[in-house]
Amino acid sequence: MVVASAPGKVILLGEHAVVYGEPAIATAIDLRTRVRATRRAAGSGTIVNGYPLTPAYHTHLVHALDVAAEAIGAPLADVAFETESRIPSAAGLGSSAALTTATLAAVLALAGATKDEEHLARLAYEVEWRAQGGRGSPTDTSTVAHGRAVLVDRDARERLLWTVKRGERTWHLHHLDAPAVSIVIGNTQERGRTTDQVAKVAKLVAKSGFAKEIVKDVGKSTRDGIDALRAGDWPRLGRAMDRAHNSLTTLGVSTPRLDQFCETARKAGALGAKLTGSGGGGSMIALAKDPERVAAALAKHRAQTFVVALGAEGARVEEGP
Ligand code: MEV
Numbered sequence: 001m002v003v004a005s006a007p008g009k010v011i012l013l014g015e016h017a018v019v020y021g022e023p024a025i026a027t028a029i030d031l032r033t034r035v036r037a038t039r040r041a042a043g044s045g046t047i048v049n050g051y052p053l054t055p056a057y058h059t060h061l062v063h064a065l066d067v068a069a070e071a072i073g074a075p076l077a078d079v080a081f082e083t084e085s086r087i088p089s090a091a092g093l094g095s096s097a098a099l100t101t102a103t104l105a106a107v108l109a110l111a112g113a114t115k116d117e118e119h120l121a122r123l124a125y126e127v128e129w130r131a132q133g134g135r136g137s138p139t140d141t142s143t144v145a146h147g148r149a150v151l152v153d154r155d156a157r158e159r160l161l162w163t164v165k166r167g168e169r170t171w172h173l174h175h176l177d178a179p180a181v182s183i184v185i186g187n188t189q190e191r192g193r194t195t196d197q198v199a200k201v202a203k204l205v206a207k208s209g210f211a212k213e214i215v216k217d218v219g220k221s222t223r224d225g226i227d228a229l230r231a232g233d234w235p236r237l238g239r240a241m242d243r244a245h246n247s248l249t250t251l252g253v254s255t256p257r258l259d260q261f262c263e264t265a266r267k268a269g270a271l272g273a274k275l276t277g278s279g280g281g282g283s284m285i286a287l288a289k290d291p292e293r294v295a296a297a298l299a300k301h302r303a304q305t306f307v308v309a310l311g312a313e314g315a316r317v318e319e320g321p
Pocket of ligand 1: 011014016018019135137138139194198276277
């Protein structure tokens with residue numbers, strides 16, 4: 001038996017634009033997914049929380065088993081998985097990346113083939129790539145595998161972790177010390193599907209020069225945010241978040257509720273607020289000196305709120321094999 005866990009994540013700046021080579025900053029958060037994997041008798045099949053493994057319901061798990069089997073060169077069957085998560089699903093908080101990465105860590109350890117975090121990040125990205133129909137960047141999976149915080153850039157800089165290439169794109173993933181701040185998450189509880197939002201933006205970018213400019217604007221806000229982080233200038237980081245939210249709204253991935261949450265957070269004293277992750281529902285994040293006050297204001301609008309520290313530990317095997 002093996003138990004592995006992985007954290008959720010928030011994208012502080014750069015979602016969607018990172019798919020097109022602009023930079024992004026993402027950090028792991030202290031909400032985790034745990035996966036317990038136990039071998040079953042040969043021929044008895046694989047089950048998940050007591051039910052047979054079904055591709056329609058367990059897309060990421062099915063791809064994770066395939067990718068892990070390819071990595072070790074042997075089939076992986078007859079496993080009982082039990083999953084437990086504090087990360088709400090389809091909320092822009094990395095629940096799929098966490099489930100994928102924790103599952104990979106668990107089955108690889110069960111097969112006696114534990115991988116380092118770089119290997120795990122690469123395999124997890126392969127799973128997400130397949131699950132998302134061949135789209136998306138390695139931001140979520142690398143953040144969840146490495147933990148702490150990650151800077152994604154088209155240029156390699158200091159503290160490079162690894163480089164990922166897919167088609168004409170190259171992403172350099174760097175370690176970043178997580179900013180010593182708490183942030184407020186407001187989950188709209190409207191489900192946003194990453195695959196749909198990424199496909200929608202891809203369509204827009206393919207046909208509109210204006211959309212390409214907006215993607216570059218998101219990149220500019222991210223660069224400004226990176227400088228603000230280096231200088232510890234939180235008001236400037238907040239302003240970069242506000243600008244990024246406006247650009248993402250123009251790209252069509254915000255919703256009225258996400259906009260309302262951002263307004264509410266700002267009125268309650270947040271230095272900045274924006275949607276996080278793929279949008280189309282999901283969550284907003286706010287940077288605030290008094291996070292509890294912002295969380296209380298959001299709760300009045302029926303948000304599911306979390307005040308989280310940034311920079312949680314990455315994927316790890318907790319028990320076994
Ligand atoms: C989703 O958390 C982040 C996106 O930028 C997609 C990706 O990078 O793969 C929207």
